[in-house]
Amino acid sequence: MVNPLKKQLLVISLAVLLAGCDDAKGPVSFTPEMASFSNEFDFDPLRGPVKDFSQTLLNDKGEVTKRVTGTLSKEGCFDTLELHDLENNSGVSLVLNANYYVDADSQEKRLRLQGKCQLAEFPAAGVTWDTDDNGFVVLARGKDMEVKYRYDEEGYPLGKSTTSKEEHLTVASTPSKDKRKKLDYTAVSTLNDKPLGNVKQSCDYDSHDNPISCSLVMIDNSVTPSVERKFSIKNTIDYY
Template identity: 65%
Template sequence: MKRLLLLTPLLVLLAGCDKNDSPAAFSPEMASFSNEFDFDPLRGPVKDFSQTLMNEKGEVAKRVSGRMSEEGCFDVLEFHDLENETGATLVLDANYYVDGITQEKKVRLQGKCQLAELPAAGVAWETNDEGFVVKSLSKDREVEYQYDKEGYPLGKTSQTKGDTLAIMSTPSEDPRKKLDYTSVTLFNKQPVGNVKQRCDYDRHDNPLNCELEMIDMSVNPATTLRYTIKNVIDYY
């Protein structure tokens, strides 16, 4: 009996070591790319994913899909904006992303697979010591990005010809529900828009289905748009 009593606390300690109570952080690449290409960041060993934005009529408005390496690099990124009839496919090729159709070099990379430069537009990105993109610079615009301690994107501030556009996001206090957020958009310190999102989550704390509400206060009267986001995610 004494032997069993001694083993019991040891087993409890070992069980505690196996359990991970902290959600996975957002990688520098995932957080930075989501900032720059306007999609929701994901956690964990993502293999491939798609995010589909549908309007209140159930029509697809936008779709983003990606395939990632086990190291967390984006091997392929594909964008379809059906509302504006635009789209693009970026394919990783050495230290560039090339156009998936023409093979033209589009985005130069730094390090393993982080954004460095968009030569055709004269855009250059700067990273911090942790590898997150914290600034985007071009001839007419400067953008600064903010993140929380888990790497979740908290917003960005753009300076263009004396005008300032700031997007500030406040995620849920639940660390496993970061994509439940509210955000405000300010133009020269005046509110011009609000966004609210609520999601269902999978076992990796990534969103599966989300309800998105966007209020445009730049028009009078203000307009409200509601969307549904469907995420399909495969893991390694």
């Protein structure tokens, strides 16, 4: 029979061992669809079995400037995606229909898909997307432009490089070294190798390592003196 002291030590040892296993497992990687869509439609990528989500961007006055909402299947495909830019009074609501995303109101075909649910073509804009062997969108091509995308080993988007005629715009993102806090990042933008601006974001996270609220600071270096804008992001996320 194990005496009380040895039993207590055994329980502690098991707890430490299990905790070590959890840490070793690490966070869930970003799927090709989530990473690629967030890159293309400018929202923060999420991990894990997301069922539906919303991301709301508010300015320093507490006014909503942008909102993204989406629903996903258990396989990780976007069933619906709504994008609203209140500052510019624009938006779109997309619904998955076979191998297309159609406009929710007009039912007009907007985006053609490749495979099960990855971006392939935006016919009206003459844009096509290429993927790598893992299914991530790595290149977008149009008549007068080309965009290259980068990701880290977990599928986190590291930025993109856009070439259009004589202009070359790059956005390079550096996430936190803490793998569970990837959305704590800094990003630097340059236009023809000249500083354009930078962004710094820090967040609070849920148990899936997804951000539930963030603070965002944007500095515009394209004007003199530089202009700083502060935002907050509020997220709601439901899981399967």
